[in-house]
Amino acid sequence: MKFYYGGSKKEAYQNIACNKTFQHLCRYLYQHEQSILRDLKQNITMPDLEKTIDTAIELKLVLRENRRYRLMFPVVSKEMSITITQEDAFQVALKQLREESPANFLAALNYFYNLTQQDHFYGVMDSISLAGVAVLKSEELTLISGQVEESIRTLPQYFDALTKEQEAEKSDLYAIIGDVDPIYAGTQFAYIIQRVEQRKKVRPSIFTQALIMSEILATDESGTLQLKIPTLTSGGKNLITIPSDVFRWQLLFAKLLEDRKDNFIQYILLTKN
Structure with missing residues (x-):
């Protein structure tokens, strides 16, 4: 069982x-609902079982009622994900997302991000393609990306x-x-992006390299830096109306990226002074 979680x-x-x-x-409680402690101890021999149960109860992940235990969080399967993606509301949302303007798409992506910042916890039993969303903010810009693959591709x-230092060290960006400060990095990224927009010269730096590696910038045949992704100065309005639960939105953006044959999508929102 794989876990997805977030929030405070x-x-x-x-x-x-x-x-x-x-x-x-x-895994045991998923297969054996309403188990008593004796059953759990017989089948799970780890010495920290009772302490783990107490912690799970405090986090409202396990319920103890009448001396019996059960999971308090949803567990989804491949069949459940297929059922959701076949719902009319899901298909309408997917079609709308494909056709959205960049500003409204950015608003939907930002809405998805805000959902992931709310408390949530669920388990997945099977291999299901789910999208994640991440944001890098500074005073000058917001970089937001959605991605389906686990390897780190966006800033x-x-x-x-x-x-999670071990994960970051696996990335070529590292x-x-x-481990540069993200606020300082955001300021440098904004400066470089604005100069590229204004067709001004950009000096080589680690930040320019990072923007190229993450496919925000690219060089044309003449060696001039060009932006590869949409740059906006204001967001639009989220018009996607599927239920506001993280799992559905992860499915939605994963399906969108699958249709586009992309592993990730990213946008830049610049703050104009």
């Missing part, structure tokens, strides 16, 4: 999700992964910019 309890969720005892507990995704 993200750190606590992350700690327990990485706990092998909790993983065994969830927002990279800086999000810096909180060899270029390391």
Whole structure:
């Protein structure tokens, strides 16, 4: 079972999700609802079982009622995801997202990001393609990206992964910019992007390299830097009306990226002074 989580309890969720005892507990309770403690101890022999159960109860991930235990979070399967993607409302939202203006698409992507910042926790039993969303903000710009693959390809995704140092170190970006402060980096990115927009010369730097590696910038045949992604100065309005739960939105953007044959999508919102 793979876990997805976020919000104000993200750190606590992350700690327990990485706990092998909790993983065994969830698999067992998924298959055996309303188990008593004796059954759990017989089938899960880890010494920290009771402590893990208490932590899960505190986080409202497990319910203890009448001396019986059950999972409190949703667990989704491949069949459930297929059913959702076949719903009329989902298909309408997908069609609308394909046809949205850049400003409204950005608004929908930002709405998706805000959903992921709310407390949520769920499990996935099967291999399901789900999209994630990440944001890098500074005073001058907001970089926002949605992606389906686990390898780190975008700058927002990279800086999000810096909180999990081992993940960030696996990225090629780490060899270029390391653990640079995200606010300082955002300022440098904004300066370079604005100069490219104004067709001004940009000096080589690690930040320019990072923008090229993350496919925000590219060089044309003459060696001139060009922007590869949409740059906006204001957002639009989110018009997507599917239910506001993280799993549906992860499915929605994963399906969109699959249709586009892309692994990620990214936008720039510049703050004009």
